[in-house]
Amino acid sequence: MFSLRSVFIWGFALSAGQALADPLIETNYNSYGSPGLIDMPSAHSRPDAELAFTVSSFKNTRRSTLTFQMTPRFSGSFRYSNLYNIRGGTDPGSAINEFIFDRSFSVHYRFVDENHKWPAIAVGLNDFFGTGIYQSEYFVATKTFGSRFRATGGIGWGRLAGVGNFKNPLGYIHDGFFTRPGRQGAQGGTLEAQNWFRGDAALFGGMQYQANPKLLLTAEYSSDAYPQEDGASFDRKTPFNFGVTYKFRPNVRLSANYLYGSELGVQLSMALNPKNPPAFGGFGAAPPSIVLRGPKTAEQLGWDLPPERKPQVQSALASALIAQDLELQSFEVSGTTVHVAYVGTSSVQSAQDLGRVARILTSVLPTSIETFVLIPVVNGVRTSQITLQRSDLERFEYGFDGAWNSYAAALIEPAFDPVAPIAGFYPRFKPQIGAYLKPSFFDPEYPLLLDIGVEARATYEPVQGVVFRGAVRKKVIGNLNKSDRVSDSVLPKVRSETNIYDREGDPALTELTVSAYTQFTPDLYGRATFGYLEPQFGGLSTELLWKPIESRFAIGAELNYVQQRDYDQRFGFRDYSVLTGHVSGYWQLANGYHAQVDVGRYLAEDLGATFTLDREFKNGWKVGAFFTLTDVSAEDFGEGSFDKGLRFSIPINWISGEPDRQQFATTIRPVVRDGGARVEMAGRLYETVRGTHRAGLRDGWGRFWR
Amino acid sequence: MRFHICLIGLVLGLAACSKQEAQDPRKILTRARIDAPATPLLLAEIEEIETVATLAKVALNKTVETWQTGDQVSLSLDQGLVTATRGLGEDLMSADNSGTKMMLAGQLADQYYVKLHSYLDGEYQTAFRSFQCRRSGLRQESIEIFERRHATTRIEELCVTPGYEITNVYWQGADGFLWKTQQWLSPSLKYLVTEQLFR
Numbered sequence: 001m002f003s004l005r006s007v008f009i010w011g012f013a014l015s016a017g018q019a020l021a022d023p024l025i026e027t028n029y030n031s032y033g034s035p036g037l038i039d040m041p042s043a044h045s046r047p048d049a050e051l052a053f054t055v056s057s058f059k060n061t062r063r064s065t066l067t068f069q070m071t072p073r074f075s076g077s078f079r080y081s082n083l084y085n086i087r088g089g090t091d092p093g094s095a096i097n098e099f100i101f102d103r104s105f106s107v108h109y110r111f112v113d114e115n116h117k118w119p120a121i122a123v124g125l126n127d128f129f130g131t132g133i134y135q136s137e138y139f140v141a142t143k144t145f146g147s148r149f150r151a152t153g154g155i156g157w158g159r160l161a162g163v164g165n166f167k168n169p170l171g172y173i174h175d176g177f178f179t180r181p182g183r184q185g186a187q188g189g190t191l192e193a194q195n196w197f198r199g200d201a202a203l204f205g206g207m208q209y210q211a212n213p214k215l216l217l218t219a220e221y222s223s224d225a226y227p228q229e230d231g232a233s234f235d236r237k238t239p240f241n242f243g244v245t246y247k248f249r250p251n252v253r254l255s256a257n258y259l260y261g262s263e264l265g266v267q268l269s270m271a272l273n274p275k276n277p278p279a280f281g282g283f284g285a286a287p288p289s290i291v292l293r294g295p296k297t298a299e300q301l302g303w304d305l306p307p308e309r310k311p312q313v314q315s316a317l318a319s320a321l322i323a324q325d326l327e328l329q330s331f332e333v334s335g336t337t338v339h340v341a342y343v344g345t346s347s348v349q350s351a352q353d354l355g356r357v358a359r360i361l362t363s364v365l366p367t368s369i370e371t372f373v374l375i376p377v378v379n380g381v382r383t384s385q386i387t388l389q390r391s392d393l394e395r396f397e398y399g400f401d402g403a404w405n406s407y408a409a410a411l412i413e414p415a416f417d418p419v420a421p422i423a424g425f426y427p428r429f430k431p432q433i434g435a436y437l438k439p440s441f442f443d444p445e446y447p448l449l450l451d452i453g454v455e456a457r458a459t460y461e462p463v464q465g466v467v468f469r470g471a472v473r474k475k476v477i478g479n480l481n482k483s484d485r486v487s488d489s490v491l492p493k494v495r496s497e498t499n500i501y502d503r504e505g506d507p508a509l510t511e512l513t514v515s516a517y518t519q520f521t522p523d524l525y526g527r528a529t530f531g532y533l534e535p536q537f538g539g540l541s542t543e544l545l546w547k548p549i550e551s552r553f554a555i556g557a558e559l560n561y562v563q564q565r566d567y568d569q570r571f572g573f574r575d576y577s578v579l580t581g582h583v584s585g586y587w588q589l590a591n592g593y594h595a596q597v598d599v600g601r602y603l604a605e606d607l608g609a610t611f612t613l614d615r616e617f618k619n620g621w622k623v624g625a626f627f628t629l630t631d632v633s634a635e636d637f638g639e640g641s642f643d644k645g646l647r648f649s650i651p652i653n654w655i656s657g658e659p660d661r662q663q664f665a666t667t668i669r670p671v672v673r674d675g676g677a678r679v680e681m682a683g684r685l686y687e688t689v690r691g692t693h694r695a696g697l698r699d700g701w702g703r704f705w706r
Numbered sequence: 707m708r709f710h711i712c713l714i715g716l717v718l719g720l721a722a723c724s725k726q727e728a729q730d731p732r733k734i735l736t737r738a739r740i741d742a743p744a745t746p747l748l749l750a751e752i753e754e755i756e757t758v759a760t761l762a763k764v765a766l767n768k769t770v771e772t773w774q775t776g777d778q779v780s781l782s783l784d785q786g787l788v789t790a791t792r793g794l795g796e797d798l799m800s801a802d803n804s805g806t807k808m809m810l811a812g813q814l815a816d817q818y819y820v821k822l823h824s825y826l827d828g829e830y831q832t833a834f835r836s837f838q839c840r841r842s843g844l845r846q847e848s849i850e851i852f853e854r855r856h857a858t859t860r861i862e863e864l865c866v867t868p869g870y871e872i873t874n875v876y877w878q879g880a881d882g883f884l885w886k887t888q889q890w891l892s893p894s895l896k897y898l899v900t901e902q903l904f905r
Contacts, residue, residue: 286779291765292768397767400824403800618829618830705800
């Protein structure tokens with residue numbers, strides 16, 4: 001019989017399904033890579049966390065933009081433009097440059113959501129610290145009608161006030177808004193805030209129609225007069241643009257546009273979203289199963305592990321761990337408790353590793369052993385110890401809420417129980433050979449350079465806590481050597497000759513170090529590293545890190561004395577040496593962001609601070625931005641005025657779906673100069689420990705039973 | 707396709723699993739071959755990813771049996787009801803089938819009950835899906851699994867949750883044993899069909 005309650009539930013389920021239906025029309029990327037129409041912005045945002053690459057091209061203009069939807073409301077773009085036959089200034093008499101590269105940043109912030117009454121409204125800044133060619137600001141509103149039609153209207157300043165411009169309405173609030181003072185920084189990289197929303201304003205707008213799920217039609221009225229391009233790189237005849245966008249795949253869109261009554265343009269945008277792993281939870285092998293103890297045997301037998309049986313159990317355990325790509329470092333049984341240390345990693349897979357080690361133990365240990373103390377060892381440091389009860393594991397394996405139950409029952413503590421490594425574990429030698437990929441983005445002359453080659457790498461640990469690391473690279477194919485620009489830096493050339501290192505280091509000894517790791521107290525870790533720390537510097541590096549296991553904060557201090565290495569990256573050094581070091585604060589915010597501040601002395605002897613904000617996804621993706629301000633003047637720094645950039649870290653298992661604990665990390669700077677540069681070395685303490693501390697394990701605990 | 711069609715060579719004494727030449731085990735298996743080793747064997751098919759495989763029983767935790775393919779994809783069945791999968795991509799991490807168990811035992815007639823699934827979301831966090839279910843069909847049906855006939859009751863279960871409406875089907879023997887089932891796993895895998903080859 002249908003009860004009233006069930007009718008209600010059905011009705012709710014059906015109507016909820018309908019209410020969730022989004023309008024058919026989708027927000028597109030414009031030719032600047034911002035959410036928008038064709039050249040003009042619009043107010044809606046792309047889906048949270050989407051990372052997009054947009055290339056748009058028409059006569060004498062090509063823009064390549066990387067855009068990240070940092071929050072559901074806020075997106076940021078970094079753009080690289082190739083501009084041909086463009087005037088040096090907005091004055092029609094200005095000299096025409098045959099070719100320039102231009103780098104620019106944009107931000108877009110939606111501060112009003114669309115509802116049945118109100119349009120979505122956003123504010124944006126373009127080119128707010130580049131060289132200023134695209135400098136503009138806007139407010140824009142977009143309203144959806146039905147499910148297929150959208151209208152957009154906005155007001156723009158700067159470059160967006162080129163057509164039909166009028167006196168700035170904001171001037172009636174304050175006189176200062178009537179005039180736009182113009183650019184001040186000669187090197188780019190200054191905020192130029194004195195210009196924002198100042199000078200004349202103009203209106204722009206457009207309409208979009210989603211003809212079918214794949215086809216989007218757009219018409220716009222552009223308030224951009226192309227003052228530096230009109231009559232030089234192309235002829236702008238009307239303010240109207242028309243475009244057709246076809247969605248080939250959910251994340252790939254191609255547009256054809258008819259621009260300004262004279263030119264045809266094309267645009268391709270490709271997107272991916274860190275929140276949508278192509279392989280979901282992955283295709284890695286199923287875990288070993290829990291082996292249940294018979295209901296009475298424990299009491300009946302009451303035996304612990306007799307010494308003569310220990311080697312047999314240990315070898316069964318060691319080989320079962322190898323099957324999970326883990327290594328047994330230590331194994332001790334006392335009474336009903338077992339301590340097992342294994343070589344693990346500080347990664348999103350740390351909790352999955354724990355779950356697998358625990359299940360293996362149920363299949364090799366005598367039934368009387370109830371308490372499992374598991375200790376991951378990373379870089380020779382026992383970063384934490386996790387205590388699990390065998391009967392909990394037996395109970396929770398197929399429990400509906402087994403992941404949360406097992407997390408709640410786990411005791412996560414600093415690793416203070418003394419356990420000796422198993423006989424023969426040290427010395428430990430791990431050679432590795434593989435391919436490497438080294439990209440260089442946005443070199444002023446070559447937007448993308450790439451070397452691919454072979455890397456031989458090895459670690460050697462004579463005793464616990466001492467790690468020798470070495471790596472040699474031999475390029476197989478690539479074009480990093482094409483960059484032959486000569487550094488014009490007035491500072492010590494600590495990074496601006498990176499292109500020479502790339503060119504001459506073939507083969508290159510990229511790393512050859514010995515490090516000692518120690519844990520002074522449960523919360524205080526130490527490291528000392530000596531040798532060729534990185535491709536360009538060698539010397540001595542020391543570090544202390546305070547990171548309580550429960551804490552989302554950490555404080556570190558690093559002091560290095562380094563000397564610049566020879567370009568060929570063999571054993572020689574150049575004349576330049578420097579004492580450099582930082583005090584660092586790390587804060588893992590609860591909402592998926594991570595903040596870091598480093599204050600200290602940089603490689604070019606400049607003093608200052610670096611501010612980094614990363615969005616950290618619990619699946620291991622990181623997307624972040626940083627900038628460094630030091631006592632080097634904008635003029636001495638050169639192009640860009642100060643060091644800044646974006647950094648990405650992508651877990652390999654996210655891409656492949658196969659078990660893999662490695663990350664691919666890269667940093668993109670609009671320009672590499674010498675101010676604000678730090679030593680870039682492997683094996684620093686913070687990333688060594690935090691994946692196996694409370695917050696790291698909790699974020700990965702969904703994989704405990706994976 | 708990452709979930710390779712694969713046979714438990716050791717159990718059946720057939721050619722070992724080959725990832726290159728995936729074969730449909732239904733073309734090779736015969737009743738004689740199934741019965742020879744006298745070991746329980748499960749046939750599983752996921753049409754959405756064009757996969758068929760035979761699985762051997764590898765573990766038992768109370769009422770949950772875990773079955774595994776040669777290339778280490780596992781299915782955990784609680785009295786025939788799928789409780790977990792591993793290695794399929796968008797895996798079912800856990801399930802609460804207590805309502806379905808009662809329905810199959812004939813205790814619920816046409817009443818509604820809840821079925822719960824958990825899975826890993828895009829950031830590998832545990833997420834839950836809750837279905838409202840009811841029995842939506844019941845009839846006698848004789849099915850054949852590799853030359854052996856089974857008289858069964860074919861029971862349909864309709865489950866809804868915002869965005870999804872699914873129909874699970876159970877072919878239940880007179881003693882309650884589920885000879886064959888069709889059960890929904892996740893949006894990208896859709897339905898898993900299981901057949902008990904040897905009991």
